[in-house]
Structures are given as structure tokens and as C-alpha cells.
Amino acid sequence: MTRVALALVHHPVLDRDGAVVTTAITNLDLHDMARSARTYGVGELFVVHPIEAQRLLASRIQEHWVEGSGKRRIPDRAVAMEVLCVVPALDDVYSALGGRDAIEVWTTAAAARAPGVTTYAEARARLEKSERPVLILFGTGWGLSGPLVASADVCIEPIRARGDTGYNHLSVRAACAITLDRLLG
């Protein structure tokens, strides 16, 4: 089975006007995405944030649940929060996985701006036979910056319902859960 890792990216991401910004850590992103990762057998969720105080916040949340009183209250949560790995930049994620050239970087929610969009069915088939670890990037805010999307090896299609509902604004927590289910469910 191909090794899969996730990265929750807080920079470089877009705001609603399309400007590149850094977003704040959201507590429930860490909980929900760690629980979803663990449910689907993903061993690493990298939390990428360039600001030290924000990384410290994420690390303290993790410690509370993995070693602190949170673990005594809800032991299952410790098993999930262990998958978190807090780092300053995507380069640190690449290094941890063996280097940018040793892995495949995938993005999700690719809009028409991406030249070659991969369907979920194609991505699932590719995942089954990939010999390199696959890193799936999830952008906070209004999504990953354009250059970051363009640098990915695979851009997966946006998540849509069977019928056309005219609405596609899932939370990153929901998008991550659905993506893992479609690829590994």
C-alpha cells in the first residue's frame, strides 16, 4: 500500500480577494483531520505554519491530547492526535518524506485554472500503484496559492454532488474527509 501523508497549509493560501495570506490555526481542523486521517490509515498530518507562536499553539493542543489530561479523558483522541507533525514550511514536509523528488504532491479542489485535472477514480487507481509516497495538500482560507497548485504532480477535480446543486463551498474538514473516503474508503 502506498504511503499517504496529508498537509494542512496555512501559507501560501488565498484570501477571498485572491491575495496570498497566512491563515490562523483552527483547533477543530487539527482534531477532525487527525481523526479522519487515522480512520483511513494515514499516519502523518503535517500542520504547516510559518509563525512560531501559531506552531506553538498547535503543538500545545497536540500535547494536551497525546500526553496531557485530554488523553486520560478521551484515550481514542490521543491515537488520532499522534499523527500531527507541526512544521514551518512545505520544504520541511518534503524533507521528512525523503525530498520533493522522492514523492508525489497532490492537490484537491482544482478549479478550471489547473491545466490537467485528475478525476477521483483516476487518482484512486494511481494511488494503488504509486511507488512513491503521496502527499495530499489541503489549503485553508480560500485555497492554495496558484503557483503551489501549478507545482503539484496531480490536481484532483473539485468535489461535486451527483446533481448540479450550484454550490461547492465545503469546509476543509469536510473536504478532507470526503477525499480520504473517495481515495481510501
Next chain:
Amino acid sequence: MTRVALALVHHPVLDRDGAVVTTAITNLDLHDMARSARTYGVGELFVVHPIEAQRLLASRIQEHWVEGSGKRRIPDRAVAMEVLCVVPALDDVYSALGGRDAIEVWTTAAAARAPGVTTYAEARARLEKSERPVLILFGTGWGLSGPLVASADVCIEPIRARGDTGYNHLSVRAACAITLDRLLG
């Protein structure tokens, strides 16, 4: 297409010791589940809470996004939060949908305790041909009370990964997103 509605139930649900309790409203439950509902074309998300102060909280959150300054800042969120309908009890949900006998009530994450568990594939097929509206219940805390699960018309199997990961503790936000994707994606 069959009419589908969701209910986020705060009572009667279980705590981690199996006792029946009432849980607190979680802000991001409302946002995430409303956004997921809207993405999959579900027009109603009932928020069921027996305590008036908690219902007031949910209604104020909704107003902020549907009519207040939240709408001006993120208009897309208003479209999602419109699906919320805050009520005291499940009986109010049944009445709003035409009465308990006029609908099918489905539950999710059914464990071995339920006698007849329905797979997602069966549930999807059933949904396509159901002539009655389908109400899907989501429990907060450690899940819906036993009698409530037993009274449902359909108990859908737990969400699992393809491989056995030995872990199945998704957030209700993630479970709702995956369920909608499996039934309507």
C-alpha cells in the same frame, strides 16, 4: 429525486459511559454540516436541542450569517446557513416533514447493536426510489440513544476504510460529509 433532510441531535445521545445526556451546541457543527448539506442539495438541517438558551445560541449564529454582518463578509455562507432549522425535539422535525409515518428515518454509524444493518450501496439505491422524504439523524456526543436507533427505519453501516485501520472515531462533521457523499455524491 427523494427529498432528504438532516437532523443534528443533541438529545437523547450517549456520553462515553453510555448514559443518556444532552450535549452542547458546537458552532462549527452548524457551519460544516450546513455547507455539506447545501453542497449535496439537502435543503434542511434541523438542529435539535431541548434547552431554550442553546436554541437561542444556534439561532443567533444563523442570523449573523443569514442576515447580519457575516452575510456581507461571506455571502456564500448565508446560502448554506439558510438550511438550518432550530427545534426543541425530534417530534418537531417529524411534524415539519409531514409526520413520523410520512417519512423514513435513517441513522448512521450503526454498530452491531442494531439487528439489520444496511450498507451504503443499499441505502443509496433505496434513496433513489423512496417515495417518502428521508430524514437522516446524526448524533452528537457518543452517538444516538439505543431506543432512538432501534426506532429508525434504516440503520446504515459504520463508515470504514477499505483496509482495516482499527480506528473509527470520525467527528460528526466528517461523518456527515462522507455520508452525504456516499449517498448523493
